[in-house]
Amino acid sequence: MKELLLKQLHTIQKEKELGKHHPLLYLWLILRLMQLAKSWLSARWVLRDSEELGRLVFAKGSLKTTIKGRLTIGERVRFWSTIHPSHIQISQNATLTIGSDCFINGALIAAYKNIQIGNGVYIAPMAQISDSYAFGLPSASKTEQVATIIIEDDAWIATRAIILPGVRIGKGAVVGVGAVVSKDVPAFAVVGGVPAKVIRFLNQEATSGLIE
Amino acid sequence: MKNRSTTLNWPDWPANNHKAADILMPLSTRLRSWFRINRIKLGSNAVLKNVSFLGKIVVKNKGVLQIGTQTIFLSDFQSSRLAVEKNATLSIGKNCCMNSVIIAANQHIEIGDNCQFGPYVHLMDSDFHDLNDRSQSGKSAPILIGNNVQLSTRVIILRGVQIGDNAIVLPGAVVTKNIPANTKAAGVPARILVN
Numbered sequence: 001m002k003e004l005l006l007k008q009l010h011t012i013q014k015e016k017e018l019g020k021h022h023p024l025l026y027l028w029l030i031l032r033l034m035q036l037a038k039s040w041l042s043a044r045w046v047l048r049d050s051e052e053l054g055r056l057v058f059a060k061g062s063l064k065t066t067i068k069g070r071l072t073i074g075e076r077v078r079f080w081s082t083i084h085p086s087h088i089q090i091s092q093n094a095t096l097t098i099g100s101d102c103f104i105n106g107a108l109i110a111a112y113k114n115i116q117i118g119n120g121v122y123i124a125p126m127a128q129i130s131d132s133y134a135f136g137l138p139s140a141s142k143t144e145q146v147a148t149i150i151i152e153d154d155a156w157i158a159t160r161a162i163i164l165p166g167v168r169i170g171k172g173a174v175v176g177v178g179a180v181v182s183k184d185v186p187a188f189a190v191v192g193g194v195p196a197k198v199i200r201f202l203n204q205e206a207t208s209g210l211i212e
Numbered sequence: 213m214k215n216r217s218t219t220l221n222w223p224d225w226p227a228n229n230h231k232a233a234d235i236l237m238p239l240s241t242r243l244r245s246w247f248r249i250n251r252i253k254l255g256s257n258a259v260l261k262n263v264s265f266l267g268k269i270v271v272k273n274k275g276v277l278q279i280g281t282q283t284i285f286l287s288d289f290q291s292s293r294l295a296v297e298k299n300a301t302l303s304i305g306k307n308c309c310m311n312s313v314i315i316a317a318n319q320h321i322e323i324g325d326n327c328q329f330g331p332y333v334h335l336m337d338s339d340f341h342d343l344n345d346r347s348q349s350g351k352s353a354p355i356l357i358g359n360n361v362q363l364s365t366r367v368i369i370l371r372g373v374q375i376g377d378n379a380i381v382l383p384g385a386v387v388t389k390n391i392p393a394n395t396k397a398a399g400v401p402a403r404i405l406v407n
Contacts, residue, residue, distance in 0.1 A: 087289065108289065108331075128365055133382060135365050136288060136311040136331045162366065162384045180384040182398070194384055194400040 074100030083125040113146045118153035131165045280306035320354035330365040
């Protein structure tokens with residue numbers, strides 16, 4: 001078995017030197033392109049009720065949506081569902097804006113009034129972002145329970161974090177695993193715990209690429 | 213049937229996928245619940261009246277299961293699971309709404325009327341295993357929950373906890389001690405917020 005594989009590798013290397021490609025490479029490329037096309041089409045279909053939908057939005061796996069309000073999505077947004085199916089729920093007269101270059105993998109986002117997500121935000125599996133304390137319940141859209149959430153550019157929300165209503169997360173901030181964020185997070189801070197507290201601030205020089 | 217439209221505001225409900233069924237919701241819910249009840253094996257000691265299950269639900273009943281009228285079980289994010297062991301009782305009051313919850317009753321769980329439980333809420337009235345000898349069954353104590361209680365997402369309630377009327381537990385809390393009536397609680401372990 002090992003010898004066979006080594007022989008195949010040798011043949012591929014020889015073909016590379018001669019300027020040829022292995023036929024399996026083309027098959028792999030075609031399959032990859034088909035996967036991409038499928039995810040692009042599924043994103044177009046699932047998010048068809050949105051007001052604005054940017055170019056190159058991909059939805060890999062099952063993205064579950066119930067859109068009754070306004071949804072705007074920027075360009076090059078990726079929705080994955082590798083660990084948990086990602087949900088987007090928008091009730092009547094609510095708005096959800098997602099900026100461009102975002103990456104959302106299996107997160108639960110429920111907008112009952114207003115949620116704003118900036119550019120380049122990363123959201124990990126099973127993170128819950130809902131602007132109502134009664135998320136998933138019939139009394140969720142009552143005015144006592146609801147407050148707007150703002151997530152600024154380049155923030156990163158880690159696995160199983162919960163973001164409570166009325167919270168503003170600063171630019172480039174990191175919300176730790178399993179944190180419950182109940183107060184505003186300053187820019188370039190790392191927060192964690194229940195309730196979330198500031199652990200430290202990110203090195204400004206290391207994150208200079210984000211500041212530009 | 214008549215009161216349902218007043219207690220639950222169906223059109224404002226974002227979490228239901230059945231767009232075409234919105235108009236015929238009372239009839240369709242009733243039909244669906246009838247099918248679900250007849251398909252799921254609920255055991256001999258189950259008492260259900262006008263209960264509706266939307267989505268998949270998993271029920272294991274070896275004890276006594278009582279659910280009041282007009283309660284609704286939703287399964288938007290996860291299939292709701294009810295597990296009632298031998299010689300255990302689980303009684304849920306009227307007009308409750310539960311969305312993808314997990315309830316495991318080993319001794320006694322009592323839930324009042326008009327309660328609302330959010331997604332991923334866990335209720336467990338025993339430790340399941342003894343601390344020293346893990347093959348033995350653990351300690352258990354009854355959970356008593358009053359009327360109009362709201363448990364937000366991912367709340368876990370441990371054994372021997374009593375929650376008073378009109379209490380609200382904020383998301384992500386783990387409740388280990390009693391919560392008095394008309395209060396808010398949050399944190400791990402849950403503490404009462406003074407405001």
